[in-house]
Amino acid sequence: MADSNLFYISLVLLPLILLFLLFLITRPRPIQIPIKKRHIFITGGSSGIGLALAHRAASEGARVSILSRSIDKLEEAKNAIRQSTGIDVAIFAADVRDFEAVQRAVDEAGPIDFLVVNQGVFVAQELEEQKLEEVRFIIDVNLMGSFNMIKAALPGMKRSRKDRGPGSIALMSSQAGQVGIYGYTAYSASKFGLRGLAEALQQEVIGDNIHVSLVFPPDTETPGLTEENKRKPQLTSIIAASSGAMKADEVAKKALDGIKSGSFTIPCNSEGILLAIATAGLSPQRSYLMAFVEVVAAGILRIAALCFQWNWYGSIEKWHMQKNRKHQMPP
Numbered sequence: 001m002a003d004s005n006l007f008y009i010s011l012v013l014l015p016l017i018l019l020f021l022l023f024l025i026t027r028p029r030p031i032q033i034p035i036k037k038r039h040i041f042i043t044g045g046s047s048g049i050g051l052a053l054a055h056r057a058a059s060e061g062a063r064v065s066i067l068s069r070s071i072d073k074l075e076e077a078k079n080a081i082r083q084s085t086g087i088d089v090a091i092f093a094a095d096v097r098d099f100e101a102v103q104r105a106v107d108e109a110g111p112i113d114f115l116v117v118n119q120g121v122f123v124a125q126e127l128e129e130q131k132l133e134e135v136r137f138i139i140d141v142n143l144m145g146s147f148n149m150i151k152a153a154l155p156g157m158k159r160s161r162k163d164r165g166p167g168s169i170a171l172m173s174s175q176a177g178q179v180g181i182y183g184y185t186a187y188s189a190s191k192f193g194l195r196g197l198a199e200a201l202q203q204e205v206i207g208d209n210i211h212v213s214l215v216f217p218p219d220t221e222t223p224g225l226t227e228e229n230k231r232k233p234q235l236t237s238i239i240a241a242s243s244g245a246m247k248a249d250e251v252a253k254k255a256l257d258g259i260k261s262g263s264f265t266i267p268c269n270s271e272g273i274l275l276a277i278a279t280a281g282l283s284p285q286r287s288y289l290m291a292f293v294e295v296v297a298a299g300i301l302r303i304a305a306l307c308f309q310w311n312w313y314g315s316i317e318k319w320h321m322q323k324n325r326k327h328q329m330p331p
């Protein structure tokens with residue numbers, strides 16, 4: 001009798017002790033970063049997720065700047081935001097691959113509170129088919145372009161922190177930046193790269209009251225995705241369908257809410273939450289409740305991950321078999 005009481009007490013007590021321990025040790029500490037009347041600078045803000053973010057930030061009362069290459073698309077975005085919110089955003093035409101151009105834009109835009117590094121290009125193709133030039137292009141825009149943006153904006157962001165309160169640097173990764181996917185060798189490499197950048201950067205800028213976020217969207221309905229879908233390996237589509245597609249505005253809402261609460265990892269849909277827990281690794285975690293979930297679910301999610309791999313390798317095998325059968329067919 002006494003034994004079974006002890007069993008039930010520890011069943012409740014042990015998780016509570018773990019919860020309390022995690023409450024004590026999770027770092028960095030929780031934070032809220034207000035957005036009203038503060039300056040948000042969004043790269044790739046003329047289309048898709050970036051444009052949806054600009055809309056949202058403007059309607060929440062932020063001062064918004066957007067940067068991308070095409071001035072026509074920027075003007076169009078500016079008009080669309082003015083029509084729906086009555087607010088004027090500042091536009092900057094620059095290629096993130098050009099550091100001097102990026103620096104000029106940042107200087108002209110004034111002190112930044114929220115930097116959202118969202119520009120990105122994606123062409124899904126097997127590495128054997130993909131030209132090295134295209135690999136380089138993807139890495140240059142997605143990864144080196146992000147370095148250029150952060151290098152240009154960081155000194156000003158640091159300087160203005162004392163009078164302006166906490167700041168944020170958010171990077172737009174992808175679920176293909178949490179797990180490698182067929183057809184995304186270059187793209188996944190560029191997005192995995194952002195994670196290393198973000199984890200290291202957070203340690204470097206925490207002392208300046210700057211908080212780093214990484215957003216991991218699934219397939220999202222944007223002009224970029226429409227373009228990508230025109231030539232996408234079948235297996236890429238099959239595997240990526242493991243995670244449900246979203247609308248740009250839904251991703252923008254998740255992203256902005258996560259950024260305002262200083263979350264390091266920002267998943268966007270329910271598969272994304274599973275992925276975030278399964279790939280938590282050594283990423284910082286501000287929420288002791290999420291840390292608790294990560295600890296308790298680690299084993300079972302590893303099993304889930306292995307099931308996904310089992311399913312994906314099954315699809316790959318089936319695809320090869322069908323291809324071979326076609327080849328063997330008599331003319």
Ligand SMILES: NC(=O)C1=CN([C@@H]2O[C@H](COP(=O)(O)OP(=O)(O)OC[C@H]3O[C@@H](n4cnc5c(N)ncnc54)[C@H](OP(=O)(O)O)[C@@H]3O)[C@@H](O)[C@H]2O)C=CC1
Nearest residue numbers: 044046047048049068069070095096120174219220222224
């Ligand atoms: N849509 C999706 O399925 C998903 C997208 N993502 C990521 O979200 C981000 C946004 O994607 P999405 O909205 O779909 O993309 P879009 O193609 O719709 O928009 C991309 C934006 O980036 C700008 N851009 C592209 N290259 C450069 C460059 N060299 N310098 C400056 N700006 C540039 C584009 O403008 P311009 O061409 O005029 O320069 C445009 O404003 C990307 O980082 C992408 O990898 C992540 C997961 C899923």
Ligand SMILES: CCCCCCCCCCCCCCCC(=O)[C@@H](N)CO
Nearest residue numbers: 122174175176219240242243274278305
């Ligand atoms: C353990 C639990 C696992 C949970 C489910 C895993 C599902 C993974 C699906 C990955 C989809 C990747 C889409 C990339 C979208 C993108 O970035 C492109 N559209 C280019 O823009």
